[in-house]
Amino acid sequence: MIRHLFTLMWNRKRATGLLILExxxxxxxxxxxxxxxxxxxxxxxxxLGFAYDNVWxxxxxxxxxxxxxxxxxxxxxxxRLRGTAGVVSVARSSGxxxxxxxxxxxxxxxxxxxxxxxxxxDFYYVGPELREVMGLRLVAGRWFDRRDxxxxxxxxxxxxxxxxxxARLFPDGASAVGKTxxxxxDDDYEIVGVADSYRAGGELSEPRPAAFSYVSPQDTAHAxxxxxVRVRPGSGAALEKQLGDDIRTxxxxxxxxxxxxxxxxxxxxxxxxxxxGILVIVCxxxxxxxxxxxxxVLWLNINQRRGELGVRRAMGATAGAIxxxxxxxxxxxxxxxxxxxxxxxxxxxxxxLFDVAPGIYLTAMxxxxxxxxxxxxxxxxxxxxxAAGIQPAVALREE
Amino acid sequence: xxxxxxxxxxxxxxxxxxxxAISLFGISFTLMILLVVFALFDYTAGPxxxxxxxxxxxxxxxxxLVVRTGGSSNGNVGYAFLDQRVRTxxxxxxxxxxxxxxxxAVAYVGDQRLKLDSKLTDGEFWQVxxxxxxxxxxxxxxxxxxxxxxxxxxxxxxxxxxxxxAGAVGRAVVLDAVRYQVVxxxxxxxxxxxxxxxxxxxxxxxxxxxLRDPNYMGGCQAILLARQAADLPRIQDEYQQxxxxxxxxxxxxxxxxxxxxxxxxxxxxxxxxxxxxPDGGVGSLLRLLLSLGLLFLLLPALNLxxxxxxxxxxxxxxxxVRKAFGATAGELVGQFLVENIFLTVLGGVLGLGLAAGALAxxxxxxxxxxxxxxxxxxxxxxALGIVLFFGILSGAYPAYKMSKLQAVKALKGDAGT
Numbered sequence: 001m002i003r004h005l006f007t008l009m010w011n012r013k014r015a016t017g018l019l020i021l022e023x024x025x026x027x028x029x030x031x032x033x034x035x036x037x038x039x040x041x042x043x044x045x046x047x048l049g050f051a052y053d054n055v056w057x058x059x060x061x062x063x064x065x066x067x068x069x070x071x072x073x074x075x076x077x078x079x080r081l082r083g084t085a086g087v088v089s090v091a092r093s094s095g096x097x098x099x100x101x102x103x104x105x106x107x108x109x110x111x112x113x114x115x116x117x118x119x120x121x122d123f124y125y126v127g128p129e130l131r132e133v134m135g136l137r138l139v140a141g142r143w144f145d146r147r148d149x150x151x152x153x154x155x156x157x158x159x160x161x162x163x164x165x166x167a168r169l170f171p172d173g174a175s176a177v178g179k180t181x182x183x184x185x186d187d188d189y190e191i192v193g194v195a196d197s198y199r200a201g202g203e204l205s206e207p208r209p210a211a212f213s214y215v216s217p218q219d220t221a222h223a224x225x226x227x228x229v230r231v232r233p234g235s236g237a238a239l240e241k242q243l244g245d246d247i248r249t250x251x252x253x254x255x256x257x258x259x260x261x262x263x264x265x266x267x268x269x270x271x272x273x274x275x276x277g278i279l280v281i282v283c284x285x286x287x288x289x290x291x292x293x294x295x296x297v298l299w300l301n302i303n304q305r306r307g308e309l310g311v312r313r314a315m316g317a318t319a320g321a322i323x324x325x326x327x328x329x330x331x332x333x334x335x336x337x338x339x340x341x342x343x344x345x346x347x348x349x350x351x352x353l354f355d356v357a358p359g360i361y362l363t364a365m366x367x368x369x370x371x372x373x374x375x376x377x378x379x380x381x382x383x384x385x386x387a388a389g390i391q392p393a394v395a396l397r398e399e
Numbered sequence: 400x401x402x403x404x405x406x407x408x409x410x411x412x413x414x415x416x417x418x419x420a421i422s423l424f425g426i427s428f429t430l431m432i433l434l435v436v437f438a439l440f441d442y443t444a445g446p447x448x449x450x451x452x453x454x455x456x457x458x459x460x461x462x463x464l465v466v467r468t469g470g471s472s473n474g475n476v477g478y479a480f481l482d483q484r485v486r487t488x489x490x491x492x493x494x495x496x497x498x499x500x501x502x503x504a505v506a507y508v509g510d511q512r513l514k515l516d517s518k519l520t521d522g523e524f525w526q527v528x529x530x531x532x533x534x535x536x537x538x539x540x541x542x543x544x545x546x547x548x549x550x551x552x553x554x555x556x557x558x559x560x561x562x563x564x565a566g567a568v569g570r571a572v573v574l575d576a577v578r579y580q581v582v583x584x585x586x587x588x589x590x591x592x593x594x595x596x597x598x599x600x601x602x603x604x605x606x607x608x609x610l611r612d613p614n615y616m617g618g619c620q621a622i623l624l625a626r627q628a629a630d631l632p633r634i635q636d637e638y639q640q641x642x643x644x645x646x647x648x649x650x651x652x653x654x655x656x657x658x659x660x661x662x663x664x665x666x667x668x669x670x671x672x673x674x675x676x677p678d679g680g681v682g683s684l685l686r687l688l689l690s691l692g693l694l695f696l697l698l699p700a701l702n703l704x705x706x707x708x709x710x711x712x713x714x715x716x717x718x719x720v721r722k723a724f725g726a727t728a729g730e731l732v733g734q735f736l737v738e739n740i741f742l743t744v745l746g747g748v749l750g751l752g753l754a755a756g757a758l759a760x761x762x763x764x765x766x767x768x769x770x771x772x773x774x775x776x777x778x779x780x781x782a783l784g785i786v787l788f789f790g791i792l793s794g795a796y797p798a799y800k801m802s803k804l805q806a807v808k809a810l811k812g813d814a815g816t
Contacts, residue, residue, distance in 0.1 A: 237511050289425065
């Protein structure tokens with residue numbers, strides 16, 4: 001029966017060529033939407049690694065103040081902030097704070113060991129208070145403390161990496177604590193601890209290895225103009241105004257701007273979802289057209305083959321058998337379109353486009369194919385009922 | 400005769416309610432998407448407040464310095480460059496200089512924080528554009544010259560800061576710890592009018608930046624109002640001559656200064672790198688949009704053709720009888736086209752309704768700040784045009800096929816091929 005159907009539809013490929021093309025287009029777009037959806041969902045399920053509630057991002061602008069005086073002013077700012085009621089903790093940070101539009105990355109490789117893979121990793125300069133501010137969780141070793149103030153100036157700077165970085169740098173499963181790694185500028189870092197994860201890009205960004213480099217309280221070179229501040233729950237605009245006024249009046253010419261991390265997260269989400277949103281609308285449009293096309297072709301078909309269907313009924317075919325034939329033809333048609341679409345979709349995992357895991361592409365292909373088959377079945381229900389309703393006597397009499 | 404055709408069309412549509420319904424759905428959905436996209440386009444680049452007289456307005460927004468070793472520097476234009484070379488142009492009726500892109504100012508009201516988008520402008524800004532003042536007046540040229548700390552707020556910001564609109568005039572607003580006196584309140588300007596959009600407008604002379612910085616690139620733009628629409632090419636030429644006369648900033652580094660005065664649509668297409676040339680690449684953009692629109696229409700049209708062919712096959716006996724009684728092919732084609740256009744017009748009306756709903760949803764979601772998208776005359780005209788085009792496109796082939804039916808075969812019931 002199935003072979004029969006395939007031969008039937010193949011003979012009619014010219015007449016149904018347009019519909020096959022539509023199904024092919026719809027599959028490609030559905031595949032794109034599915035890939036994006038599966039990718040985003042997979043990212044969303046990975047742990048974020050930090051808490052962003054009640055954390056504020058503070059940007060400092062020293063204006064025209066000479067470089068030499070800036071460190072002293074920064075100390076004043078930190079002192080005032082830490083002394084303000086409502087502020088729990090203040091940490092210095094580099095510009096690539098969570099949900100910001102900045103990022104900073106480098107490549108690391110282990111110094112010891114036989115297998116020394118190069119691992120790309122996000123890179124953060126942070127002060128020791130960051131653990132308290134962001135609620136980081138450690139799984140091995142320790143976080144930065146007073147001991148690091150002495151070694152910071154030494155050859156090997158203290159560093160904390162995430163579990164993902166540890167797994168990639170030491171694929172044999174060894175613990176990273178105590179080992180040394182080197183970056184592209186040939187700077188050495190000693191790993192003092194391993195945190196579970198840290199995804200500053202947000203819930204929808206792809207999980208990447210991360211590394212924190214220690215910024216001591218006496219450091220004048222890094223992390224000078226961005227602060228992450230944890231405030232007491234319930235702090236609002238009043239505290240923000242007070243902090244802004246304190247910085248403006250207490251320091252010569254420094255201006256600050258304060259943003260809550262939760263607000264920055266919403267802005268980033270909005271921007272990330274615009275393009276997928278447009279893709280979904282285009283997809284809905286294409287699916288609608290495929291449905292319309294299927295209806296039209298089916299109805300045309302049934303009208304043209306009234307005689308043939310009448311003969312089949314007269315020969316004893318049940319209504320169910322007729323319905324099944326119509327449904328079968330439509331599914332074969334869909335398969336032709338899907339076949340073309342799969343040829344295109346297969347290129348994505350084979351060529352490794354966009355650096356996305358092949359599993360995502362395969363899941364998206366299955367979802368798209370399943371979706372189209374479902375659509376075709378639903379579209380075939382009414383016309384197949386029409387076909388099954390043809391009375392053999394009436395149909396044959398028209399000849 | 401037309402009335403008969405319409406009555407017939409209505410009866411034919413009712414015969415197969417299911418297929419009529421899905422055809423209508425397909426047409427209205429396609430039309431809804433096209434109209435929403437066109438509405439977004441119209442509200443960004445069409446004549447709306449404050450850029451009401453778009454046929455007389457030119458915008459200088461981008462400056463490009465071509466680097467000798469390859470590549471270029473792009474950005475908004477420096478204030479001093481505009482002041483020296485654009486204010487002195489003779490052909491425009493009026494020239495206004497303003498900040499190129501809005502910045503943010505923070506205001507604290509009670510225990511609330513307000514983030515307001517602010518734009519620095521000169522006094523001529525209000526004469527070149529048509530803002531809708533609900534209270535007070537704009538600051539004028541002499542007040543800007545004196546660097547008076549005056550502000551014009553939009554309605555929503557006045558309501559959020561003071562609780563009232565009319566009572567806001569004369570009171571003080573503190574932005575980034577600087578005090579300004581509110582001198583006027585305007586109706587909200589949508590974010591899509593990016594050249595003039597802001598929550599609060601301030602005199603450009605109150606800025607802390609150096610307005611005399613000789614750097615050709617800076618943060619400013621110029622808006623020019625021509626005396627009449629025909630003057631636009633002359634103003635563009637005069638500006639090109641002024642740019643050609645400007646000395647190269649650093650001949651060892653740069654080889655060319657590129658800047659154009661574009662109309663409103665051109666200022667958008669040229670927003671990145673001035674690659675569009677003098678007309679802003681508008682021509683190629685419009686061609687691209689038109690071809691995309693056509694592609695969008697093609698798919699539903701082809702589907703409709705299929706459905707229409709089935710419909711005509713069902714009416715084969717009726718057509719056969721009419722032909723036997725002497726109806727010409729032309730009459731039959733005309734009848735079928737009328738029926739098809741009737742269907743597409745119905746779908747068009749539904750599509751207009753859906754589009755109005757979709758635009759209202761967009762406004763309510765505030766995705767584009769202060770958007771007030773609505774169906775206006777231009778959008779309805781475009782809808783009518785699309786519907787007629789669609790009707791003819793999807794009706795021509797089935798009509799032709801129908802007229803070719805042989806009367807004898809149709810009456811015998813052997814019409815299907």
